[in-house]
Amino acid sequence: xxxxxxxxxxxxxxxxxxxxxxxxxxxxxxxxxxxxxxxxxxxxxxxxxxxxxxxxxxxxxxxxxxxx
Numbered sequence: 001x002x003x004x005x006x007x008x009x010x011x012x013x014x015x016x017x018x019x020x021x022x023x024x025x026x027x028x029x030x031x032x033x034x035x036x037x038x039x040x041x042x043x044x045x046x047x048x049x050x051x052x053x054x055x056x057x058x059x060x061x062x063x064x065x066x067x068x
Contacts, residue, residue: 002034002054014044021045065066 006029010017021029022045029049038058049068 002032003030006030007034010036010044014041018043018045 010029010031029046031046031054032050032052034051034054035043036054036056036059038055040060041056041064042060043063044061045065047065
């Protein structure tokens with residue numbers, strides 16, 4: 001199950017999320033099982049994030065960082 005703090009931060013804004021990722025690069029975000037259907041996630045940094053069973057159906061992932 002997704003960490004609720006991580007999910008809430010992601011839903012605030014992509015800019016806030018990416019800034020948080022830069023400051024807290026040692027934290028591995030847990031978005032497991034998150035419902036992100038249709039989310040606007042352009043240019044988001046999801047590298048190294050736990051995404052097991054997350055639903056990204058119809059999400060806009062243009063230029064998103066999805067490595068590892």
